[in-house]
Amino acid sequence: xxxxxxxxxxxxxxxxxxxxxxxxxxxxxxxxxxxxxxxxxxxxxxxxxxxxxxxxxxxxxxxxxxxxxxxxxxxxxxxxxxxxxxxxxxxxxxxxxxxxxxxxxxxxxxxxxxxxxxxxxxxxxxxxxxxxxxxxxxxxxxxxxxxxxxxxxxxxxxxxxxxxxxxxxxxxxx
Ligand code: AMP
Numbered sequence: 001x002x003x004x005x006x007x008x009x010x011x012x013x014x015x016x017x018x019x020x021x022x023x024x025x026x027x028x029x030x031x032x033x034x035x036x037x038x039x040x041x042x043x044x045x046x047x048x049x050x051x052x053x054x055x056x057x058x059x060x061x062x063x064x065x066x067x068x069x070x071x072x073x074x075x076x077x078x079x080x081x082x083x084x085x086x087x088x089x090x091x092x093x094x095x096x097x098x099x100x101x102x103x104x105x106x107x108x109x110x111x112x113x114x115x116x117x118x119x120x121x122x123x124x125x126x127x128x129x130x131x132x133x134x135x136x137x138x139x140x141x142x143x144x145x146x147x148x149x150x151x152x153x154x155x156x157x158x159x160x161x162x163x164x165x166x167x168x169x170x171x172x173x174x
Pocket of ligand 1: 022023024025026059060062122123124125126127128129130131159
């Protein structure tokens, strides 16, 4: 497994994207590296192994990239949380506030059975708004949010506090 420092070296910081003042953490160099990709997935799997989820719930779109191999590694299934209008069957929708305006995410209404243990996954925790909305969808379906796992956590934005009392794991902190 690759150490956290070498994973960090594979994350490119792009200043002023998508807006002035935002330092975007670009994971594409890590994805392109065979050892980086394997190291990131195995570090996330190790962090979440004791959660023993029934399902990994990944958030579009980088939550899919890490969530599916994580589900394979942990031996469970995968459920996508998607942007509006993408999922074909009946959905539950959650709207959440952004700095300017709002956004929504959806999950299939039959994606989670009551009582199933869920591991929620995304690439990066910033303010936590997206993951709070995903956790709300999961619990509305009767699922148990047993853990939440990110590759990257921007600690200075305090997203972890918004996700209390859920268990939150991250591999790289900025
Ligand atoms: P938030 O809801 O504020 O926690 O934002 C999380 C979502 O926005 C994740 O899906 C991230 O991929 C994306 N995101 C937010 N800030 C950044 C950033 N600085 N670099 C890369 N992705 C980001």
